[in-house]
Every structure is written in structure tokens, then in C-alpha cells.
Amino acid sequence: MPGLLRRVKSKMFIFAHRRTLTLLDGEYGSVFKGRSLDFDELRAYVPGDEVRDIDWKATARHGSPLVKRYVAVRRHSVLLLVDAGRTMAAQALSGEPKKDIAVHAAGVLGYLASRHGDNVGLLQGDTVASTYIPPRQGEEHLERLLQEIDAIAVDSPASAIAEQLDYALKYLKGRLLIVVIADEFMPDPRAEALMRRLRARHEVLWLTIRDADLALETGGRSQDSTDVGTGWGIPAALAADATVRAAYATAMLHRGQQRDAIFRRLGIAEEQTTGSEDVLPAVFALLEKHRSGIRAARSAGKGGRSAG
Amino acid sequence: MELSYWWILPLAAAAVGCAAWLSIRRRPQKVRHIAHGERLTALPAYQHALRQYRTRLVLAAVLGAVFLAATATAAARPTHRSTVQPEIRNRDIVLCLDVSGSMTSTDAAIAAVFQKLAGEFDGERIGMVIFDSSSVQLFPLTDDYHYATEQLTQAKDALDSGAGSFFDGTWNGEGSSLIGDGLASCVQSFPDTADGSPDPRRSRSVVLATDNFLSGEPVFTLEEAGALAISKNVKVHALNPGDLDYGDQPDQPGVQLRATAERTGGTYFTLDSPEAVPGIVQKVQETEATSYRAAPQAVVADTPAWPLGIALLAGTGMLVLGWRLDP
Numbered sequence: 357m358p359g360l361l362r363r364v365k366s367k368m369f370i371f372a373h374r375r376t377l378t379l380l381d382g383e384y385g386s387v388f389k390g391r392s393l394d395f396d397e398l399r400a401y402v403p404g405d406e407v408r409d410i411d412w413k414a415t416a417r418h419g420s421p422l423v424k425r426y427v428a429v430r431r432h433s434v435l436l437l438v439d440a441g442r443t444m445a446a447q448a449l450s451g452e453p454k455k456d457i458a459v460h461a462a463g464v465l466g467y468l469a470s471r472h473g474d475n476v477g478l479l480q481g482d483t484v485a486s487t488y489i490p491p492r493q494g495e496e497h498l499e500r501l502l503q504e505i506d507a508i509a510v511d512s513p514a515s516a517i518a519e520q521l522d523y524a525l526k527y528l529k530g531r532l533l534i535v536v537i538a539d540e541f542m543p544d545p546r547a548e549a550l551m552r553r554l555r556a557r558h559e560v561l562w563l564t565i566r567d568a569d570l571a572l573e574t575g576g577r578s579q580d581s582t583d584v585g586t587g588w589g590i591p592a593a594l595a596a597d598a599t600v601r602a603a604y605a606t607a608m609l610h611r612g613q614q615r616d617a618i619f620r621r622l623g624i625a626e627e628q629t630t631g632s633e634d635v636l637p638a639v640f641a642l643l644e645k646h647r648s649g650i651r652a653a654r655s656a657g658k659g660g661r662s663a664g
Numbered sequence: 665m666e667l668s669y670w671w672i673l674p675l676a677a678a679a680v681g682c683a684a685w686l687s688i689r690r691r692p693q694k695v696r697h698i699a700h701g702e703r704l705t706a707l708p709a710y711q712h713a714l715r716q717y718r719t720r721l722v723l724a725a726v727l728g729a730v731f732l733a734a735t736a737t738a739a740a741r742p743t744h745r746s747t748v749q750p751e752i753r754n755r756d757i758v759l760c761l762d763v764s765g766s767m768t769s770t771d772a773a774i775a776a777v778f779q780k781l782a783g784e785f786d787g788e789r790i791g792m793v794i795f796d797s798s799s800v801q802l803f804p805l806t807d808d809y810h811y812a813t814e815q816l817t818q819a820k821d822a823l824d825s826g827a828g829s830f831f832d833g834t835w836n837g838e839g840s841s842l843i844g845d846g847l848a849s850c851v852q853s854f855p856d857t858a859d860g861s862p863d864p865r866r867s868r869s870v871v872l873a874t875d876n877f878l879s880g881e882p883v884f885t886l887e888e889a890g891a892l893a894i895s896k897n898v899k900v901h902a903l904n905p906g907d908l909d910y911g912d913q914p915d916q917p918g919v920q921l922r923a924t925a926e927r928t929g930g931t932y933f934t935l936d937s938p939e940a941v942p943g944i945v946q947k948v949q950e951t952e953a954t955s956y957r958a959a960p961q962a963v964v965a966d967t968p969a970w971p972l973g974i975a976l977l978a979g980t981g982m983l984v985l986g987w988r989l990d991p
């Protein structure tokens with residue numbers, strides 16, 4: 357069995373400098389590590405740590421920045437909520453299968469979590485069934501999760517991320533860090549309601565894998581497209597038609613704006629990745645966004661309280 | 665319409681079938697798997713483009729089929745088989761013109777009528793004889809109409825001017841305007857077969873233009889010449905420029921001429937009669953008993969024009985469509 361996790365790791369080290377990885381570590385730590393008032397230790401500052409965690413007195417004494425570490429409230433559980441329908445077997449914007457990008461993104465997140473000693477679980481599924489693998493620790497477990505995600509095929513059942521959201525709401529207790537990995541899914545009112553409830557109960561991050569450009573300009577050899585959902589073809593000649601492309605671009609722009617509005621309304625940090633090379637920056641940006649979102653919410657809450 | 669190589673058609677159909685089968689079998693080509701195609705296909709612009717694309721494809725398919733069918737048909741060599749029964753024209757006409765002094769005023773007009781006659785006849789042999797006291801053959805029986813017309817034009821010009829060498833040889837006899845002799849000469853100018861009997865397959869007509877004013881002692885009287893004509897199976901069509909008869913007495917020249925002509929089975933017209941030319945033409949052409957048709961012949965001719973024309977049109981259409989279909 358090929359080591360999916362090893363592949364993810366090697367990709368991480370190819371595409372990212374060490375500095376970036378450290379940054380990512382710090383980012384993850386500041387997002388997911390809970391804080392308590394119990395002081396644990398002082399350690400050297402790594403970029404990505406919250407500046408407000410710096411112990412300035414200790415730093416002044418020591419000569420280099422030191423941050424305070426607190427004993428975590430409890431061990432966190434990260435749940436990877438992955439769309440496993442057949443649409444995920446289709447092409448992403450980069451031309452890779454979306455599931456490969458999902459595997460990579462899940463691998464990166466799982467690896468970060470396991471480095472921090474967190475548990476990683478998986479909830480994936482389609483219209484027919486949802487599979488839940490409870491959060492556990494260890495790279496073997498992570499490898500198993502990645503294998504599950506990798507099993508998505510063109511002949512899998514259709515996607516229905518709302519079902520998995522519903523499943524998580526119904527059966528999963530306790531506060532989780534849920535990272536949703538899906539394609540450019542447009543939440544309908546039901547899904548939006550589920551997302552709002554999920555957001556209220558858990559920490560939700562949303563990593564979107566960009567779908568393939570359907571109206572491609574034909575460069576050299578043009579390929580016809582087949583919709584994995586319906587099995588219908590899209591002739592390359594039509595996809596390359598200038599008016600069709602213009603209309604598609606307008607429609608997609610509008611759609612993107614709608615999605616942005618929904619996620620902003622829900623207060624869910626959402627970031628998009630076009631391909632596996634783009635996963636690391638996307639994950640970084642997602643964590644950053646989520647952290648700033650939390651801070652904004654927290655400060656807004658504080659402000660509201662003081663005003664009230 | 666029939667095909668020389670009909671077996672090309674099933675062959676072509678089989679080839680088309682094979683090609684279609686191969687192309688269907690080769691169908692699983694590399695395609696892009698994409699999701700959420702409805703984001704594109706639901707767009708009105710796409711629907712519109714799809715309709716156009718479909719129409720063009722259908723049109724291209726139809727044109728391709730037409731092209732294939734037309735070229736296959738052309739390859740099968742379509743031929744048109746027809747039976748042709750060539751009609752053999754076998755009428756001989758001698759134009760017989762009296763150039764005596766009494767006719768000088770009307771001869772030019774008669775020559776014009778002869779010209780018209782020569783133009784009306786088609787496929788017949790025409791000859792011309794002029795006579796006064798002796799007769800001269802202007803041109804023998806010929807189907808060279810160009811030559812005949814040329815001669816008639818010359819005759820008309822000479823008759824208009826009334827002078828020149830045109831009339832040479834017409835005054836060798838005794839007297840003038842010897843109509844009987846002239847008619848006899850005309851009758852004699854039809855060629856006989858080897859045994860001296862007239863060729864039964866050819867009809868013979870004489871168009872005799874005379875006023876029948878006799879002055880002199882002819883060798884043949886008009887009646888004798890008429891009898892000769894009957895014996896030689898010649899029909900005499902008389903054309904009288906000036907019917908100046910007094911009454912219907914049988915000794916009047918016009919009546920004599922009419923009697924002679926009608927005895928031979930011919931007709932009698934005055935020159936100013938409007939039906940003279942069409943009447944004579946019709947009478948001559950009515951001698952159908954002696955015209956006959958040759959044995960029917962089957963003629964097979966290639967007719968590649970229309971399948972190739974259709975193929976050309978369809979091919980042009982396909983080129984235009986291909987240019988439009990190619991993005």
C-alpha cells in the first residue's frame with residue numbers, strides 16, 4: 357500500500373520552505389490550542405505565534421522573544437469532513453482529480469494536528485452513506501483516513517455534503533474542530549441552516565477545492581468533457597465558444613460572490629485551493645482567516661458587553 | 665437511368681457501415697471528467713450555442729450522407745439508355761423557274777419565295793433549274809443548304825438586275841418560254857436508279873414557277889411533261905406569279921397549269937397567296953409514304969453530371985460547415 361501520508365509529507369517539504377512549515381505550525385497552534393490560565397512553560401517564539409502571547413518581561417531578561425505556553429484545556433479533536441461523492445473524482449481547476457487535492461489537504465491538516473498531539477477523525481460520505489471514523493492519534497490512523505478519501509471514484513454515488521453536515525450535527529457530541537473539504541458547493545437553504553448550527557456547535561473551517569473551468573479556451577488539442585454527475589458530454593467546440601465563455605465567466609463571478617456572501621454571513625472561514633501545489637498557502641490562509649475571525653468575534657463580543 | 669457498376673453501391677454502403685462501426689468502437693476517447701456541468705449547460709448562451717451546434721452537426725451529417733451517396737452513385741456510372749430512331753429524310757425538290765420575258769417582273773419575288781422555301785425545308789435535297797427556251801441547271805440536288813442559299817441569293821441578285829451571265833444558255837431553243845420543255849427538264853433532273861426506274865424510297869417534287877404564257881413550239885407540251893412527271897412519280901407544285909385568266913375555260917394558261925399540277929398530285933398557288941410557302945412546304949412534307957425511319961438504335965450515354973453536381977454542392981456545404989464547426 358503506497359504511503360499516502362508519506363507522499364503528502366514529501367509534497368509539503370517540496371512545495372514549502374522550512375520557514376513556511378514552522379509558520380504553519382505556529383498558526384495551527386494558535387488556532388487550535390486552547391488556552392487556559394494554567395501556565396505551562398516558556399518557549400522560544402516561532403513566527404506565527406500570537407504576538408500577545410509573548411512574555412515581554414521574560415523576553416527582556418532573556419534577550420530573545422519568549423512566549424508563554426499554557427496547559428491546554430484538553431486534547432483537541434480535528435474532524436475532517438470530506439465530500440466523498442463522485443463529483444470529487446472529477447477534475448479540479450489545476451487538472452488533477454479533486455480527491456487527490458482532498459487527500460493532500462487532509463494529509464497536511466492531519467499531519468499538523470498529529471504534530472500537535474491532536475486526534476484526527478474523518479467523516480465522509482455521499483448521498484447513500486456517511487462513514488465516520490472517530491478521532492484518534494497516530495500516523496497509521498491518519499494513513500487509514502487518507503486511504504478512505506483516496507477511494508473516491510467516478511462511479512461512486514453522488515455528492516451530498518448536507519447529509520454529512522446533518523450526520524455531524526446528529527451524532528457527534530463535544531466541541532470539534534471541523535475542517536470541511538469540498539468542492540465549489542453552493543449551500544442551499546437547508547445546507548445553510550445546517551452550516552449555521554454546525555458553526556454554533558463546533559469550530560468550522562471550510563476548504564474549497566476549485567472546480568475545473570468548464571468553458572476552457574482550446575489550447576492545441578481540445579478535449580470533450582463528461583459530467584461525472586449526469587454522464588452528459590460537453591463538446592470542446594462549445595466550451596471554447598467565445599459567447600459561451602463570456603457568459604460562463606459572468607455566471608461564475610456572480611456565483612463566487614454569492615458563495616462569499618453566504619460564508620461571510622455564516623461567519624465560516626473559507627479558503628479556496630486550485631491544486632495540490634496551492635494547498636499549503638490555502639491552509640495557511642484558512643487558519644489565518646479563522647484566527648482573525650475568532651479574534652474579531654471575540655473583540656466584538658467584548659465591545660458589545662462593555663457597551664451593554 | 666441505370667447503373668453500369670451497380671455493385672459499387674452495396675460496396676460503398678458496406679464501407680460506410682464499417683467506418684461507422686470502427687468509429688463507434690473507438691468511441692471511448694480520453695475525456696475530461698468534470699463535475700457540476702449544469703453550471704455551464706444551464707446557461708442560455710450555452711443552450712443557444714448547443715442548438716446551433718446540433719443543427720450544424722445534423723446538417724453536416726446530412727450533407728456527408730448526400731455527398732457519399734452522390735459520389736457512390738457517380739462511381740457506379742449512371743447511364744441513360746435511350747432508343748433513337750433516326751429519321752432518314754428522303755425528299756427531293758427541284759425548284760423550277762421560268763425566266764422568260766413575261767416573268768422578269770416577278771422572278772426576283774419568286775427567287776425570294778424559293779429562298780424562303782429553301783429555309784423552311786429541313787433534311788431534303790434541293791436542286792434548281794431555270795429555263796426559257798432551253799433549261800439550265802443552276803445547281804443539282806443537294807443537301808448543302810449553305811450552297812443552295814448562296815446560289816439562290818445570286819439568282820435573286822441577277823434577277824433583280826436582269827442582266828449578266830446568269831441567263832446564259834436559256835435561249836438555245838426555238839421561241840421563248842417553253843414551259844413544257846422546262847418542266848420536262850426539271851423532271852429529268854431527278855436521278856434515276858440503275859434500271860431507269862425512280863427510286864421508290866425518295867419522294868420527288870417540283871416547284872414550278874411560271875405564268876404558263878407559251879410562245880413557241882415546245883418539244884413537250886405541258887400535258888406531256890405532266891405525263892412524264894407522273895411516270896417518274898414527280899409531284900408538280902405550280903406557283904403562278906400572275907394568274908390573269910379570263911374565266912374557267914380549259915384553254916386558259918392558269919387553268920392548264922392547275923390541271924397539270926393537280927394531275928401529278930401537286931398543288932397550285934398564286935404568288936401573292938399568303939399560304940403559298942407554308943402550303944408547298946406542307947404538301948412536300950406530307951409525302952410521308954416515302955420517308956421512313958431507320959431501325960431503332962439503343963444509345964447508352966454516361967450521365968455523371970447530376971450526381972457529381974450534387975456531390976460538388978454537398979462538398980462545398982461540408983467545407984463551409986467544417987470551417988464554421990472548427991472553433
